[in-house]
Amino acid sequence: MTGELMPATPDIQPSRLQITRNTNPATPPPSNELVFGRTFTDHMLTIPWDAVSGWGTPEIKPYGPFQMEPSATVLHYAQTLFEGMKAYRDEEGKVTLFRPDMNMKRMNNSARRIALPTFDGNALIELIKRLIRIDKHWIPKEPGHSLYVRPTLIGTQKAIGVGPPNEALLFVILSPVGPYYASGFKPVALYGTTEFVRAAPGGTGAYKLGVNYAPGVLPQKSAAALGYAQNLWLHGEEHYLTEVGTMNMFIVFTTEDGSTELVTPPLDGMILPGVTRDSVLTLAREHASGKNKLANLSGQLIVSERSVTMKEVKTAAAAGRLVEMFGAGTAAVISPVDRIGYMGEDIHIPTGEDGMGPVSRPIWTELVGRQWGTIPSEWSVPVTE
Amino acid sequence: MTGELMPATPDIQPSRLQITRNTNPATPPPSNELVFGRTFTDHMLTIPWDAVSGWGTPEIKPYGPFQMEPSATVLHYAQTLFEGMKAYRDEEGKVTLFRPDMNMKRMNNSARRIALPTFDGNALIELIKRLIRIDKHWIPKEPGHSLYVRPTLIGTQKAIGVGPPNEALLFVILSPVGPYYASGFKPVALYGTTEFVRAAPGGTGAYKLGVNYAPGVLPQKSAAALGYAQNLWLHGEEHYLTEVGTMNMFIVFTTEDGSTELVTPPLDGMILPGVTRDSVLTLAREHASGKNKLANLSGQLIVSERSVTMKEVKTAAAAGRLVEMFGAGTAAVISPVDRIGYMGEDIHIPTGEDGMGPVSRPIWTELVGRQWGTIPSEWSVPVTE
Numbered sequence: 001m002t003g004e005l006m007p008a009t010p011d012i013q014p015s016r017l018q019i020t021r022n023t024n025p026a027t028p029p030p031s032n033e034l035v036f037g038r039t040f041t042d043h044m045l046t047i048p049w050d051a052v053s054g055w056g057t058p059e060i061k062p063y064g065p066f067q068m069e070p071s072a073t074v075l076h077y078a079q080t081l082f083e084g085m086k087a088y089r090d091e092e093g094k095v096t097l098f099r100p101d102m103n104m105k106r107m108n109n110s111a112r113r114i115a116l117p118t119f120d121g122n123a124l125i126e127l128i129k130r131l132i133r134i135d136k137h138w139i140p141k142e143p144g145h146s147l148y149v150r151p152t153l154i155g156t157q158k159a160i161g162v163g164p165p166n167e168a169l170l171f172v173i174l175s176p177v178g179p180y181y182a183s184g185f186k187p188v189a190l191y192g193t194t195e196f197v198r199a200a201p202g203g204t205g206a207y208k209l210g211v212n213y214a215p216g217v218l219p220q221k222s223a224a225a226l227g228y229a230q231n232l233w234l235h236g237e238e239h240y241l242t243e244v245g246t247m248n249m250f251i252v253f254t255t256e257d258g259s260t261e262l263v264t265p266p267l268d269g270m271i272l273p274g275v276t277r278d279s280v281l282t283l284a285r286e287h288a289s290g291k292n293k294l295a296n297l298s299g300q301l302i303v304s305e306r307s308v309t310m311k312e313v314k315t316a317a318a319a320g321r322l323v324e325m326f327g328a329g330t331a332a333v334i335s336p337v338d339r340i341g342y343m344g345e346d347i348h349i350p351t352g353e354d355g356m357g358p359v360s361r362p363i364w365t366e367l368v369g370r371q372w373g374t375i376p377s378e379w380s381v382p383v384t385e
Numbered sequence: 386m387t388g389e390l391m392p393a394t395p396d397i398q399p400s401r402l403q404i405t406r407n408t409n410p411a412t413p414p415p416s417n418e419l420v421f422g423r424t425f426t427d428h429m430l431t432i433p434w435d436a437v438s439g440w441g442t443p444e445i446k447p448y449g450p451f452q453m454e455p456s457a458t459v460l461h462y463a464q465t466l467f468e469g470m471k472a473y474r475d476e477e478g479k480v481t482l483f484r485p486d487m488n489m490k491r492m493n494n495s496a497r498r499i500a501l502p503t504f505d506g507n508a509l510i511e512l513i514k515r516l517i518r519i520d521k522h523w524i525p526k527e528p529g530h531s532l533y534v535r536p537t538l539i540g541t542q543k544a545i546g547v548g549p550p551n552e553a554l555l556f557v558i559l560s561p562v563g564p565y566y567a568s569g570f571k572p573v574a575l576y577g578t579t580e581f582v583r584a585a586p587g588g589t590g591a592y593k594l595g596v597n598y599a600p601g602v603l604p605q606k607s608a609a610a611l612g613y614a615q616n617l618w619l620h621g622e623e624h625y626l627t628e629v630g631t632m633n634m635f636i637v638f639t640t641e642d643g644s645t646e647l648v649t650p651p652l653d654g655m656i657l658p659g660v661t662r663d664s665v666l667t668l669a670r671e672h673a674s675g676k677n678k679l680a681n682l683s684g685q686l687i688v689s690e691r692s693v694t695m696k697e698v699k700t701a702a703a704a705g706r707l708v709e710m711f712g713a714g715t716a717a718v719i720s721p722v723d724r725i726g727y728m729g730e731d732i733h734i735p736t737g738e739d740g741m742g743p744v745s746r747p748i749w750t751e752l753v754g755r756q757w758g759t760i761p762s763e764w765s766v767p768v769t770e
Contacts, residue, residue, distance in 0.1 A: 037456070037545035044455055068453040070429055070558045071422070075539055078463035078595035079602075115602040150545055154460055155599075160422035160535060160560065162598050162631055164606065173455045175545065200585030204600045210463035211596035213547050214540075215589045217464075217500040221549065246547055 009054025012047055012123040012170075017130060022062035031140035034178045036331065037148065041135035041174040045127055049117050051166040058127050060134060063173065069158045073165045079155030080210035081110035084330045085275070086177075087132050087147040087383060089139040090373040095132060095383040097149070098371045100125045102275045107151060110207040115164035116153050124151065128172055129383045135174055136384065143372075144179030148331075180332040185355030187338035188327075190232035190244060191223035192310060194343075198233040198243055199270040205242075206269050213246065220245065228341050230327075235270065239310040239342075242270055247327035247335060248277035251308060252359045254321040259300045262359055264328075266305040276328040276367075279379070281305070283363050297362040310342055317347050324357025325349050333371075334364045394439025397432055397508040397555075402515060407447035416525035419563045421716065422533065426520035426559040430512055434502045436551040443512050445519060448558065454543045458550045464540030465595035466495035469715045470660070471531040471562075472517050472768060474524040475758040480517060480768040482534070483756045485510050487660045492536060495592040500549035501538050509536065513557055514768045520559055521769065528757075529564030533716075565717040570740030572723035573712075575629060576613035577695060578604055579728075583618040583628055584655040590627075591654050598631065605630065613726050615712075620655065624695040627655055632712035632720060633662035636693060637744045639706040646687040647744055649713075653692075661713040661752075664764070666690070668748050682747040695727055702732050709742025710734050718756075719749045 022042040029039055044063045048056040073079045083103040089095050104121025111118045128149060139147040151172045155165030196219040199205020204212060219231050230245035242265055243249055253261045262284050265271050284303045286292040316322040327335040336355050340347045351357060356364060369375030407427040414424055429448045433441040458464045468488040474480050489506025496503045513534060524532040536557045540550030581604040584590020589597060604616050615630035627650055628634055638646045647669050650656050669688045671677040701707040712720040721740050725732040736742060741749060754760030 035544075035546075038543075040456060063455065065452040065454050067450040069450050070448065070537075070556055071425060073599075075459060075465055076467050076535070076537060076595055077598035077602075078465060079599045080460055080463055082461050113603060114599050115606060148545075150461070152455075152461060158423070159420075160533075161420075162602065162605075164602055171455055195587060197585055197587035200582055200588060202580060202582035203585060203588075209599070210461055211600055213462035214458075214464045214499050214594070215596055217462075217547065217549055218498060220547075221500060 009052070011120045012055045012058065012127070014058065014123050014126040014130070017058045017060065017127060019134070020059065020061040024062075028138050028140075028176060031142045031145055031176070031178055034140070034176055036177055037175055039175055041138040041176070043131060043134050044174075045131045045172040047127070047170040049168040049170065055117070055119060060131055066169070069156070071158045071160050073155040073157045073159070076160055077155070077162055078211045079114060079116060079165055080152065081107065081114055081116065081208055082150060082152040082210065083107050083208060085149045086330060086371070087139060087149055088372050089136070089141065093384075094373065095136050095139065096373055096380045097125075097129070097383055098381070099275050099279070099379045100128070100381055102278065103151070106208055106273060107153070110209055111153060113204060113207045114209055116155060116168055119170070124170070131172060131174065132383050138174065138176050140176050140178065142178070146177055148175045148177045150175065180335070185336055187336040187351045187355050188229035189227065189339040189341065190230050190337055191226055191228035192234055192239070192340050192342035193219055193223065193231040194234055194239065195219070195222075196231070197235065198231070199235075201269060203270070206267065206271060206273065208272060216246065226341065232340055234310060241265060241308045241310065241313070243272065244327035244335070244337065247329035247332065248272060248274040249325070249327050250280060250360070251313065251325045252323035252357065253316050254323055255302065259302050260323065260359065261302040261304055263304045263306060263308055265307060274329060276330055276333060279367055280328050280363055283366050294362040294366055296365075297359065301359070313340070314342070314347060317349070322349055324351065324360060326357070326360045333368060334360050336360065394437070396505045397440045397443065397512070399443065399508050399511040399515070402443045402445065402512060404519070405444065405446040409447075413523050413525075413561060416527045416530055416561070416563055419525070419561055421562055422560050424561055426523040426561070428516060428519050429559075430516045430557040432512070432555040434553040434555065440502070440504060445516050451554070454541070456543045456545050458540040458542045458544070461545055462540070462547055463596045464499060464501060464550055465537065466492065466499055466501065466593055467535060467537040467595065468492050468593060470534045471715060471756070472524060472534055473531050473757050474521070474526065478769075479758065480521050480524060481758055481765040482510075482514070482768055483766070484660050484664070484764045485513070485766055487663065488536070491593055491658060492538070495594055496538060498589060498592045499594055501540060501553055504555070509555070516557060517559065517768050523559065523561050525561050525563065527563070531562055533560045533562045535560065565720070570721055572721040572736045572740050573614035574612065574724040574726065575615050575617035575722055576608035576611055577619055577624070577725050577727035578608065578616040579619055579624065580604070580607075581616070582620065583616070584620075586654060588655070591652065591656060591658065593657060601631070611726065617725055619695060626650060626693045626695065626698070628657065629712035629720070629722070632714035632717065633657060633659040634710070634712050635665060635745070636698065636710045637708035637742065638701050639708055640687065641706075644685045644687050645708060645744065646689055648689045648691060648693055650692060651690040659714060661715055661718060664752055665713050665748055668751050679747040679751055681750075682744065686744070698725070699727070699732060702734070707734055709736065709745060711742070711745045718753060719745050721745065
């Protein structure tokens, strides 16, 4: 995870960190008034980069606007990538991050794909910890709440030619967030989208780049106008299921021999390698192998990374072999689906009493236990002692 | 071209323009030192928008940095679109824009696709003219030079949820530019690219959005490492030719019955509807129909918007029926191609003595004549009297 693009220039150096305290700190709002991504803490982290000097002085300073040149490449050519991760505070006040190494690895992969500079992920984690420690009183105490951490890397070269930027800025901002489902899980309806694509072979769908997001806004509005919450992104003539809105997706079938199969599309270049996706797969596989049995999940579980077509979904639904379906991502963790609008008809999907299904419920319980620290695991990385 | 998204809020109103003169104007650099897109004039135009108030007060003010919130949607989700157009100054000092109505129409189409606000294109043209008039001494006097005009529209909502922004900023900056080919035309070699795509069905390739540009930087670097200047973007299993780098593309065949056929891919949703593309097609069709014969172009000309596969290109090259190939765009106008690297072999393409071919040369002559004002036409729109 070193700066491969510029081997001769300095990487990110936490020892050079400069801290300027916010002398006018804000009062965190009541947790029940939080709206996702609208409230930010008192401080932010910035690290400039240029092609000659490499990574410059990391600074933690008061949250506030940047000076941005009108010609900055990010404003014209979308040279931006980001990550989303969460810091949790347990009942004793101990703060943890969840699998931040996965985010750093993906962030560097994103940087390579878009010709932005790579960096030492461990150094950035160290600096993010410093930032969180300063603003840790912003993490709401209520269960299910967390601090959303948004590292972003943008091209800031002052020139409107299209090319690799010779200047960039990495910044990290923090936003206190409530639980995605404030009052129980609410299954969502999806619009099986064939008019628009999220990704294509040879494109950027496997990277967490800004370019994958803005084009999805209009399709989401179109789906909402038809009464569906999100897009189910379908691909190719066979209408392969790929992702749900801005989440990875899972579907559970009863196989013809009566086993239970948890399926998600493979990382074929169009699918974002989600941290929650990987965590769900890992927990399910450790259950299936007997390494770490999940509570309240009985019977044989098959875990598959394979392609699924809408034809298979329709056939399974008609045969009563569709068990459940859900999206998986950092914001919502697990988001159950109860309906797919597809080619003019609705396919109904079973959901449990509280909205979650028989496979997602035990996985979710283990996963959020590990995130919140009630279930100890290596995935939980201490920010404070 | 009115603000369809917000019919009840004010559109852009040139009468509200406020002008703040730059009290510290710069001296334009010598024209022979200009590098594309690195030098900007003394002033810029900004027009804010928000969902409640609509389009706000247009301002012409000193060129300088914006205050940009770290949470601004453009920095995270690539909510940006732009245009590229040129202002020319003729020998008498008269300044003109070339077909600006085409840019305004496309800019509004781009805005609709990415859920940014639309606007009255004529009003923006009026304001752009005001801006150019103030900085017209920045247009280099030398032949082939011009002022590149860059309207940009970005989402500036201060929230990191993915959705239509409730705040946006339209700005226009100006950059003096020299001729793309300072000393005669230099044909370029293309790498027939199958590993990466520029666009896909259901994607955004037909819109001038930032998201179409950043992902092309790495493929261009890869092509350059193999000794090719630009990517020839191929699509599908048949390897359809789509675009060249950031330009539309044209190819000229001798048909089996001896006619000359000028071909460009149709606007099927993956092709940018380029202003230069449209101008080349229009001039070629007016020649073919006899409405406006081009000088130094003899014989029957067939003008086709149709798909072309690499198989057809290879077959035509082998049979000696490949006449020429060129890119077409605002920056270079016409950019001849002399070679395509494809699946491990090079396909050589004829070029004329000065780099241009027998069809592109007469089209280019008419086109730049209309741009520079030496050939009067309705495409040339006066900025000054």
